[in-house]
Amino acid sequence: MNEIVPVVEMTDISIGFPGVKALDGVGFRLYQGEVHALMGENGAGKSTLIKALTGVYTIDSGTITVLGENKRFSAPAESQAAGISTVYQEVNLCPNLTVEENILLGREPRRRGSIDWKGVRSRAREVLAELHLEHVDPGSLLSSHSIAVQQLIAIARSVEVSAKVLILDEPTSSLDAGEVAQLFGVIRQLRDSGVAILFVSHFLEQVYEISDRMTVLRNGKLVGEYLTRDLSRMSLISKMIGKELEALAELDEAPARTRTRSEEGSTPFLETEGIGRKGSVANVDLSIHPGEVLGLAGLLGAGRTEIARLLFGADKADAGLIRIKGNERKIRSPRAAIDRRIAFCSEDRKKEGLIGDLSVRDNLVLAMQASKGWARRIPRRTQDELVAEYIEALDIRPANPDALIKNLSGGNQQKVLLARWLVTHPELLILDEPTRGIDIGAKTQIQKLVNRLAAEGMSVLFISSELEEVLRVSDRIAVIKDREKVAEINNDGVCAEDVMAVIAGGTQ
């Protein structure tokens, strides 16, 4: 294999952003006719590497060769001219144009300077047929198709240029099993025709199903290059996380939850009956008692966040009803939810949580101030007391109330956002991925905090992609799959495999 010249060879690539080294001397080789998986946790540098290869980012140092030729890309067009096509997770096509145009945009056949629309139609039909997409009308608007079909159309676009390299960045994250199978069929077909495919996915099983080799990154550095069949799942995970297996096991010990089992028959703080929203989630029944932690388990994109948003009024439910302390209530906006003493920490800290240019103090008292209205400003002294109290209690660093929140680390930002809600004394706290992307110390602190809050009588809805974490903090676990609740498990002695089995077990 090593005698053949790689289609793409990246050597000693470094890219830095203010304050961060996103890629540090990474090397990467991609050969003709292989499916190569790029593996690593969030923030390992996968998307940065892809963007370097596609010309979205310019590399600071290192070399990129395509088919033995030295290249330096500074725009996506240059990378594409070199035969590299990319299909992104959030389909990057134009929804206002037709399918055929999206396939051929910028490369339309022309006759005397004028686009040959008949030629466009027939070329589009050919390409669609190649991918067994005959049922897609080339003249229909892109936006009239499902995400899965849009994704395949994006691939059709790269097939059309007969790309030498096809990069698939999380292509399956919004596809169902059947659609994934169809996609994999297309990928194999392309691979066999000699295309080099770079595949990025969070889904281990998919990676093992489709890839021939893999490159593992961690913290912007190269861990190694492996043959997929030679690398076990467990050793892959330990290489991605950078800890030995024993250390992993140890980590799982973490704070033990003193369970305050809710009494049977007591009135739940919040109860839903068949709530749902068109195109989002359907028919969800949940109940959360005071002092109880309800975990939501399920895969990324299963509908966990969507449920949280319905409960908080961030999206309006169009079916079902919500009862709070036994009384039916309509929750039409976040404001209404907050007035019912519900708090929500979004999974997207930067977009949905932080007010980046404001200070820690302003961010921390924001929800409380919003509840009081603009006219009644929280007195400065009260603000100082609250801020000092929570900086101390949650160990927020730097302990400077006037620091701009955008300059804090992820873990500390998360703590400020938690404090924002804790000062309002909510009765139900919804935490969506509260520990994502933060360091292990802060993570443990947050888990302990959840524990303590529940012990004090608060209801908590805890959402996390890490099953172990959900198991560690929750009293009960609702399993979400396919945008519905499929099971509810009492957390007494169950392990991650049990929950996994429920998720794997198909819809009951």
Added chain:
Amino acid sequence: MSPNSTLAPFAIRKGSAPRRQLRGNARYAPTFATLGLFLAMFAVGAGMYPSFLSGQVFLNLFIDNTFLIVLAVGMTFVILTGGIDLSVGAVVALSMMVAATLLQQGWNPAAVIVLVLLIGSTLGLAMGLIIHHFEIQPFIVTLAGMFLARGLCYVISLDSIPVTEGFFTGMAQAQIPLPGDLFVSPGVILALAIVAAAFFVLHHTRFGRTVYAIGGNENSAMLMGLPVRTTKVLVYALSGFCSAVAGILFSFYSLSGYSLAAQGMELDAIAAVVIGGTLLTGGTGYVLGSVVGVLVLGIVQTFIAYDGTLSSWWTKIVIGALLLAFILLQRLFTRKTT
């Protein structure tokens, strides 16, 4: 179910994709609404004033609005990319001032026209470059462009300068006869030629399709390797060029240059484009729709002229109201799909 596929994430049902665009035939709805409005207004006019229902009244809508048609063409390109150009009225005035001054000094009219077109295009190009390279919002850059062009008018002269040059006066009086005792001005032919060219460019060239792609999703267009930068810059140059042409046409029409001329014309142009069915967020719209939009504005003026009791300011109020109505209509059409 195989063990491999159990870890697959779950289907997003059809229809859950975020959509900010009009779907299917809804794309044409605003334009048809405008056409319907125009026909209705014409019918009402015919009912109220017998002389309204004549071919010449219809043709006069074109003759009196040649410059606005050309402006709307340029503005359509800009708005389709999701931008806006507030400088067009001032550039029209500047073009008229430059033309009138140079003609007064005895320049050759052909040279004058070429120079005016060059000035307009250069101004537009400069604005496009600033918008693109420094990532400043189009409205503030074109606002500055409006200042600059208007200021240059004042610098040239504060007074109205008459145009007495032969070619221009000839164009002002020329009538091209049509069958049935009807006629149009040469300006109308030019304006319609520009509309036809714009239609061709938008629908049958890669540049035109890139304009739509940018309005649909600029980031996608960039990632698809389309020449986003060049296109965005050229669109403003094109709008500047159209403004200069409109300035020349307005000179034919008014035979003078005046630094306060064409005040608020940028608003008329934007209104015509919006009323013609182009989404202000970009990506959807038709240049022919913009022409209908101009005709609607024209018929409002004709109404007010026919009525006699209504004063000219009603034009502004009605245009404002129409603009509002169509903006709300756009919201209605797009809200369901956002």
Added chain:
Amino acid sequence: MTSLLKHRLAWPVIALAALLLLNQLFRPDFLALRMQDGHLYGSLIDIMRNGAPTILIALGMTLVIATRGIDLSVGAVVAIAGAASCAYIAASPEPGSPATALTAVLIAVVAGLAVGAWNGFLVATIGVQPIIATLVLMTAGRGIAQLITGGQIISVTNDGYKAIGAGYLFTLPVSILITAAVFVLAAGLTRRTALGTLIEAVGINPVASRLAGLRSRNIVWIVYVFSAVCAAFAGLMISSNVTAADANNAGLYIEMDAILAVVIGGTSLAGGRYTLTGTVVGAFIIQTLTTTVYTLGIPPEVTLVFKALVVITVCLLQAPKARKLFARVKAPARPAATEPAKEEVAL
């Protein structure tokens, strides 16, 4: 905190000082103030008095811009306010009485409230982009003003009314006092209450603000109403100064001056953090620039060209791209402040 303030206002203040000095060099009595009949006179007073309407409107504009908005209708509001009050005075049975003047002021303010509520409704409730929403009244508003005046210039004779734009109180022009009062009110209202912080929160991150329970709709309404009322007062000043309402030309292009003042003062057009003091300094710079043009003997027609160049320069200096370039040239070691494209990196 102090270094931040310094950073924000340093350049506008230096620019203003430089302009004033330039004038002083050309006209040695430029900075001099003198007392005459109990009134203060001098070029500085003139600058403040002539700049008063722009400052007023720019104060309102600052808050609108801080919420990521823009208000293009202010010029039309100036015309409407002047037209409505003058039309009322001209038609009233006692056109000279103070009561009539007071009612006229009230009418103008109510007109401003109505326009502001309408703009706020379009932006906050219907969700129309601010440029477009206020464009509607920018177009129709002047028509409405002309409708009120019947297309004529309405002249009025009312001492009380005249005092707003041309009168003196405590040795100072009334218009300066009104403007100062509005500034104090706006600064006090936004900083003594939580309004200022909430406006900034909405401007910096509207999504997060909504999820924190902020009723951004109310906030947006308030700023548009405030902006329109400021414009109404400016309209009163302008029409009172010439004791006439000119629906065609009153407040023409004043929205541009106001936006310019806000931008020069250091508030970003992208919304978020704002500075009212900066805006006032910005407005003074524009007014002084106009005066300078006269002082230097440059034909006044050039002023607009000047302003255009200033807007472009200031915008370029504010643009992140240009700042990055600047930072590279000045201090290659320091990393660039922000680079939008790269902020998206998943870390």
